[in-house]
Amino acid sequence: MTNNRNIKKEIDVKLHDEVLRDALGRFVDQYSDARLKAYANVDSIEDLRDSLKEMKQETVAHIEEIADEFEASVKQKGGQFYRAKDGDAVKKYLLKICQENNVQRIVKSKSMASEEIHLNKFLIDNGLHVKETDLGEWMLSVAGQRPSHMIMPAIHLNRQQCADFFSQELQEKVPDDIDFMIHKAREVLRDEFLQADMGLTGANFGIAENGAIGLVTNEGNARLTTTLPRIHVILIGYEKLIPKIEDAAKILRLLPRNGTCQRMTSYMTMVAGPTPVIRKVNGNWIEEDRQVHVILLDNGRLKSAHDPKFKEVYQCVRCASCLNVCPIWTLVGGHVYGHIYSGGIGVILTGLLNSMEDFNKISELCIGCRKCVSICPGKINIPDLIEELRAQNVKNNGLSLPLKVVVQDILANRKIFHTLLRIASIGQKPVQTGNVIRHLPMFFAKLTNGRSLPAIADEPLRDRVSKLLKKNPPAPVKRVAFFSGCNIDFVFPKTGQSVIRVLQDLNMEVVFPEQQNCCGKPVLGMGDRETAKNIAKNNVIVFEEAVVDVILCACPTCAETWHKTYLELFADDQEWADRVRKITAKVYEFTSFVAEAYEKADRLIKTKGSKKVTYHDSCHMNRGLGIFQQPRQLLNAAVDYELVEMKNCDKCCGMAGAFGMKYSEISLPILKEKIENIKASGADTIAVACPACMMQIQGGLDQQAPEIKIKHIADIIAEHLE
């Protein structure tokens, strides 16, 4: 794959691939329920995930010792062992085995590591006959295509396309009848198995304790590959090693359920050391021990193992479920990710195992919705690792020029930033203010069919506060500083007014430190840590000086950034880390804060009004902060309203910063689906607790369902306070 890829164009092709859209659409609709059904008979999915995660963390912490033990076990059983530092080393070693043993024919059973190093091409170029035996992989190798999914490699094809590849390979007309094709494949590949000299497999795990490798398949091709040929070569990456035999269960209780929604795959095979093979030599049947070679592949893995952040990728068991739930992967499929691993984990693995250049091309294909994190068996923080890679990249190569201007000259400088926003509000047409403004947080949206652009308010919140704060209660129970964030300040100042009103109604004094700046999240999203640190320091100082009991955010992203990201930014800086820890202890998110106060005041009484309202869970609120009950409690208690749930209420609305602008072709279909679900719920109001979602969804409603109103929960509560 070359680096002058035009990603936008590739995405466009995929978005117009009807076969792909249809296949992915149907799959996504079924996946989540089917997965849960597979887990219906376990006590706690969380416990299983924790035990896998802990086992893998423990392993990577001692990876060298575990690898040594694995090597010793393999050798002790009579297997040959080789450590390969990269793809070239694997190829050299493998070719030597082939030559020494007069190997001509090789059958392969799914090994992603071999695809990572482009092994097939090398072997074929060296005159070997190589066949993939997984049906999907076999069809793709005939078609000269790459897998688009780690478990369902050919999900992007329909039966007609498959039949064409069959016809092409077999040189006969094959009808597009699935049963017929399956039986044809059985016949053809059976011959390959029976004639093969060597079987080449990957491994789902390798056990240090006894040197066994484990393979999970449904077709049984791995079982044949490890049974019939006289030589077995195992290509296994360091990340697959586990210490004990019993640890395999920790993988096996999750992998099939998450990967294929099965409680177990048809075949689960373990091989430790050479096993007997019976074959005909010179007309006589003989029994002998099979030659076994284990190749332990590094290719960047050991470096990750020793990196404090990236060692997390060792928690991956390649179940591919992070693809299945990803709003981006499910729209565009796997090919646009360019390398062999796709989806969120694919973006990371491409950066770690392939190259940072390839990573750069696809680094933006994650909107940080955290859906994958909520289901990943190894509990990997996929979006955080992607952000970490972006940050490393910016550290090494800097930001591109237009972004640099925006980030370092504008966002970092509150005065310039706010002045620009005011100019924008006068012009109201961002086009007039040139290109720069379109990179600002509010303009990450793009005017297109299906979504209108948010308008900058005539008067930002900061200009309205002095009047509002005059209504502060005379004997307050608390002093609260409002951290509005850019969106509330400049796009939804009325929501800011509502927030202040709700707090004052709770007998709290509200202050609005004017020197507050953007929380810094957009800057971090682009990977510029240094600028983000400056912004964070500014905010910390300003809110320290405000001397308050509580700092309140009505935007979950702001709250999350204060709580999590600021701490991470200053992890190496004791003085600032302490200051940050102290101040963030006071930071609260609006709905959870108000729900608690209402609970104490006995105001969380369920009412039933005539207006139907449905609630959209913001990704950062729901999966980032774990807040999903409190907004519903507040809505249930809101006079006049009745809460009705919509389908996929917790699915991303497609906004998420720079992404919504640059990749509006992806963002818009996600938004469209959201609007359809809102409509189908029968609600006349959609409630949100996140201004970024509010902006995105409002843009969609304007165009697709203007009769439905969108309101921040603060607005809904405030309606009854006057």
Add this chain to the structure above:
Amino acid sequence: MKKVCSDWTKIFSQEFVNPIFWNDFELNAKAAHTEIIKVSNFEEAQMTIFNIIRSTKAKSIVAVGNEESTKIANIYNNLYNLGVQIYTDKFAIAENAPTADIGISTAEFAVGETGSVCVDCYSYESRVVGMLPPVHIVFLNCNNIVKNMTTAFKVISQGFKNGYMGFITGPSRTADIERVLSLGVHGPSRFIIIVVDVPAIGGMN
């Protein structure tokens, strides 16, 4: 015949295997397209196999397990005497497995939570009987059931030093074309468990 563990039953204890997991096992195995036939003795088992041979019009059979159990050996002898072409010698199995219609072997224990059976197949012949013919039949003792994969691996960790073993959960399957489930792509399209002995409900004692 070479095995990973010469006597798995030595590892079983009340803690690990318990017939109370039978219902779970049956439910999950059937959900995975496994056919389960319960028989109360080995004569019935023989009849069952004979019926399968008749209904599938099978011409030749490759089978292992006779070395472990005289009862199974008897069944094979009787089938042979009834005129069924049945191969039990390892070289004969190697020669005939690619064209055989049915393969027969044994399972060590079953797993309730997943509907899987654990197969010890260190020997080449025990593997090909389960993979090459379109129908695979295994014998299972219904008392030997563990709760889940965690307990299964507790058992395995005591018996697995080297060799070849694993689990089978239903027939060979693929969904690689349009995600339509199709059976028998590489291995058998039918996986039949003959469960010997009625489950002793209420515990072993």
